Amino acid sequence: MNYVLHLLIMIGIYLILSYGLNLVVGFGGLLSLCHAVFYGIGAYTGTLLMIKAGLPFLPAIFLGMVITGLFALIVGLPALRFRGDSFVLVTLGFQMIVFTILYNWIDLTRGPYGIPGIPRPVIAGVEVTELYQYFILVSLFLVVIVAILFVVCRSPFGLALKALRDDEMAAEGLGKSPVHLFLYAFVISGMVASLAGGLYATYVTYIDPTSFTLDESIFLLAILLVGGTGNMIGPLVGTVFMILLPEALRFLGLPDTVAPNVRQMIYGLTLITLMFLRPQGIAGEFKLR
Amino acid sequence: MKGLKIKKLSKAMNGLKIVEQVTANFLPGRITALIGPNGAGKTTLFHLITSELKVDKGEIVYGDETITNLPPYLVARKGVGRLFQDIRVFGNMTAFENVATACYGPCFETPWFPFFNLKRMKSINNDIRERAFHWLNFVDLAEKKDHPAASLSYGQQKLLAIARLLAGGFSLLLLDEPTAGLNPVMIKNVLRLLEKIITEDRSKTVILVEHNMGVVNEVADWVYFMNEGRIAFFGRTDHVLGDKEVREIYLGL
Ligand SMILES: Nc1ncnc2c1ncn2[C@@H]1O[C@H](COP(=O)(O)OP(=O)(O)OP(=O)(O)O)[C@@H](O)[C@H]1O
Ligand SMILES: [Mg+2]
Numbered sequence: 001m002n003y004v005l006h007l008l009i010m011i012g013i014y015l016i017l018s019y020g021l022n023l024v025v026g027f028g029g030l031l032s033l034c035h036a037v038f039y040g041i042g043a044y045t046g047t048l049l050m051i052k053a054g055l056p057f058l059p060a061i062f063l064g065m066v067i068t069g070l071f072a073l074i075v076g077l078p079a080l081r082f083r084g085d086s087f088v089l090v091t092l093g094f095q096m097i098v099f100t101i102l103y104n105w106i107d108l109t110r111g112p113y114g115i116p117g118i119p120r121p122v123i124a125g126v127e128v129t130e131l132y133q134y135f136i137l138v139s140l141f142l143v144v145i146v147a148i149l150f151v152v153c154r155s156p157f158g159l160a161l162k163a164l165r166d167d168e169m170a171a172e173g174l175g176k177s178p179v180h181l182f183l184y185a186f187v188i189s190g191m192v193a194s195l196a197g198g199l200y201a202t203y204v205t206y207i208d209p210t211s212f213t214l215d216e217s218i219f220l221l222a223i224l225l226v227g228g229t230g231n232m233i234g235p236l237v238g239t240v241f242m243i244l245l246p247e248a249l250r251f252l253g254l255p256d257t258v259a260p261n262v263r264q265m266i267y268g269l270t271l272i273t274l275m276f277l278r279p280q281g282i283a284g285e286f287k288l289r
Numbered sequence: 290m291k292g293l294k295i296k297k298l299s300k301a302m303n304g305l306k307i308v309e310q311v312t313a314n315f316l317p318g319r320i321t322a323l324i325g326p327n328g329a330g331k332t333t334l335f336h337l338i339t340s341e342l343k344v345d346k347g348e349i350v351y352g353d354e355t356i357t358n359l360p361p362y363l364v365a366r367k368g369v370g371r372l373f374q375d376i377r378v379f380g381n382m383t384a385f386e387n388v389a390t391a392c393y394g395p396c397f398e399t400p401w402f403p404f405f406n407l408k409r410m411k412s413i414n415n416d417i418r419e420r421a422f423h424w425l426n427f428v429d430l431a432e433k434k435d436h437p438a439a440s441l442s443y444g445q446q447k448l449l450a451i452a453r454l455l456a457g458g459f460s461l462l463l464l465d466e467p468t469a470g471l472n473p474v475m476i477k478n479v480l481r482l483l484e485k486i487i488t489e490d491r492s493k494t495v496i497l498v499e500h501n502m503g504v505v506n507e508v509a510d511w512v513y514f515m516n517e518g519r520i521a522f523f524g525r526t527d528h529v530l531g532d533k534e535v536r537e538i539y540l541g542l
Contacts, residue, residue: 155403156393159382163390166379173339173373174391174457175365176398184400230381 005131009203011243012138013196018223018235019149020192023185025221026229027158029165030182031088034075034095035193035220040102040212041068042194043201044109047118050202057121061198065191072190073183080182083168095214102209114208121202134203141199145192150232152188161185162230226271228284237283245270290317290492291352291368293338293461298347300330300337307333309518311347317460320487320495322505322526325515326539331498332374334515335463339364339371351461366395370459374466374498378446378453380439384430387438387449389421391456424452428482444475451482461494462486468501476504483508502530514539 021035045064049055055063079090102109109115121128121137128137152158161181163171168178201207219242227238246267254262293315300308308330315321323331336342338349340361349357356364379387396402403410425431428448433441438449447467454462467483468476487495487508499505505512505526512529514522516538522529529535 151403152400155400156390156397157400157402159386159390160393160398162382162386163379166381167377169341169361170373170377170379171390172361173365173371174453175362175395176390177360177362177395181398188400 002131005135007243007247009131009135009138011239012135012142013200013203014220014223014239014243015142015235016138016145016196016199017193017220018227018239019146019232020189020196021220022224022229022235023149023153023161023192024182024189025224026231026234027153027161027165028182028185030080030083030186031221032091032186032189033088033214033217033221034091034098035189036212036214036216037075037095037098038068038072038190038193039197039200039216039220040098040209041071042197043207043212044102044115044197045194046198047115047201047207048108050119051115057119057123057202061195064198065194068194068197069187069191072187075190076183076186080179080186092214095217099209099213102212109209112208112210114206116206118201118205118207120205128202138199138203141195145195146232149192153232157181157184165230222271224281225275226281228281230284233283234281238281241282291460291494292316293494293496294348294350295334295338296348296350298334298337298349299345300333300342301345306518308337311515311518311520313513313520313523315461315494315496317494318487318491319510320483320497320508322497322499322509322512323515324499324502324505324512324529324539325521329515330518331515332465335371335465335496335498338463339369365457365459368460369463370454370457370461371463372450372454372465372467374469376443376446376450378438378441378449381437383435384425384438384441384449385421385434388424388452388456389417391453392417392420421456424456427455428452429478444471447471448475448478451479455486460492461496463496463498465498466500467497468499468504476501480504480507506530 017035017039021032024030024032042064045067046060049060049063050057075091075094079087079094082090103111105111123137128134160171160176163174164176164178164181172178200211223238223242224235226241227236228234249266295311295313298308298311299306311334323334325331333342337344340359344357347357348355351367351369354367356367356369359367379390382390397413406413422431425434428451430445430448430452433445438446441449447470451467468479471479483495483497486493497505497509509526512524512526513520514529514535521538522532522535
């Protein structure tokens with residue numbers, strides 16, 4: 001039961017991450033390789049605001065989102081001058097820079113030692129400690145975020161973003177400003193990731209930079225590519241699939257000595273097969289270039 | 290009533306003069322054709338007007354504002370709309386969405402707009418839907434409304450792009466070969482559309498790039514003839530099309 005609850009909580013956190021990223025990747029058509037950066041900055045700012053500034057959970061999380069949003073603005077301004085492969089490489093650069101800072105700014109982040117003993121969230125006088133409580137907390141945030149993103153994606157803004165994705169020249173010819181619209185999407189997506197980071201940090205009560213590596217950014221992108229982008233079902237399918245598949249592979253009964261490696265290979269093979277069968281993702285409407 | 294004035298416009302790419310000292314005047318309330326052989330620089334001139342390409346020298350004035358080298362989205366917001374030679378519909382969006390997105394102005398397109406206009410959202414959406422259907426009907430594509438634009442035929446995509454352009458409410462229309470690749474029936478439809486556009490709203494300015502001289506003859510009042518990046522000839526349609534030089538260079542007669 002605890003195992004199932006733990007998986008559900010992790011799925012919830014990753015759903016928040018992938019729905020946020022979907023705005024940039026699915027609606028904007030931009031492959032961002034630095035989403036884990038915003039996830040990480042959210043986790044660290046939330047944590048530090050609670051531990052060092054003594055802020056309660058909710059203000060710390062929200063202030064963390066604002067700070068991460070500003071950071072996303074700083075990343076987005078130069079990155080969004082590029083498209084296609086160049087954009088991917090620029091975001092990769094930011095991913096590497098921020099990871100290095102998290103890893104080496106020992107005074108602030110304790111670097112590789114990580115930050116242990118992160119306090120549990122206290123909301124309206126109730127300390128969230130039990131798994132089921134945590135599950136409820138994550139679900140509440142998830143519902144709110146998905147509802148907001150649902151409205152945003154179906155708004156004129158979401159439509160304009162899709163237009164830019166499909167043909168930037170034609171969309172610009174209709175008066176859509178690529179810089180403004182992509183930047184909005186990028187900042188919102190960063191802020192949503194920040195929230196997921198705050199939830200993650202207080203859930204596992206320990207963070208270190210290895211949770212926010214390039215691998216993590218790639219994993220988040222893979223969730224969308226597997227599930228399909230540009231709609232509200234794709235991230236759900238992708239997240240559930242990508243988190244449950246490795247868990248399912250545990251039950252194959254492989255001998256312990258080779259199990260992790262074989263699991264990794266089956267995992268990879270499944271992804272390759274999937275891309276052959278459905279290049280647009282399981283629930284996707286279109287294929288990213 | 291805004292007209293477009295182009296003054297001594299020049300553009301070179303890779304050392305080649307693609308557009309050279311072009312001066313032209315396009316008046317509202319009429320369709321002015323821009324003709325010339327392949328590679329004459331007609332599409333490039335459109336690219337320069339919409340700032341898709343940077344102007345080297347010269348000036349573009351629309352109404353009483355200079356729009357030279359303004360970012361493309363700002364040129365569009367001044368009222369300059371364009372039908373691309375390569376169509377460029379939003380392929381993964383439905384026909385309806387293609388037209389609907391053209392109906393929204395920039396003030397609707399902030400992420401927070403729906404949250405601060407909860408009550409108005411419904412009437413805004415209804416209004417846009419009505420307008421989008423009006424233009425889809427205008428080009429006879431209403432029954433394709435839920436089809437992804439990429440799944441439509443070439444001719445239908447062209448009509449969709451026209452509907453999208455008209456939904457944008459632009460006052461200057463740059464039409465790059467609206468009838469190319471269409472069958473005769475479709476061409477008749479587009480001709481009817483063009484006449485409808487200009488008779489329904491006398492303040493619109495239309496520039497028509499076209500290789501089909503039948504079409505030019507039928508709808509254009511004035512013609513610019515472009516050759517090797519320069520305006521070689523300008524005059525009334527029958528006059529230009531009847532000119533000996535034009536017939537030799539272009540029509541091969
Ligand atoms: N990016 C570029 N770099 C260099 N030359 C270019 C570039 N784009 C276009 N040209 C050249 O500019 C010239 C004018 O091209 P343009 O597309 O404006 O012609 P056009 O009059 O629209 O012809 P068509 O009737 O075939 O559409 C051509 O000779 C073309 O090869
Ligand atoms: Mg051309």
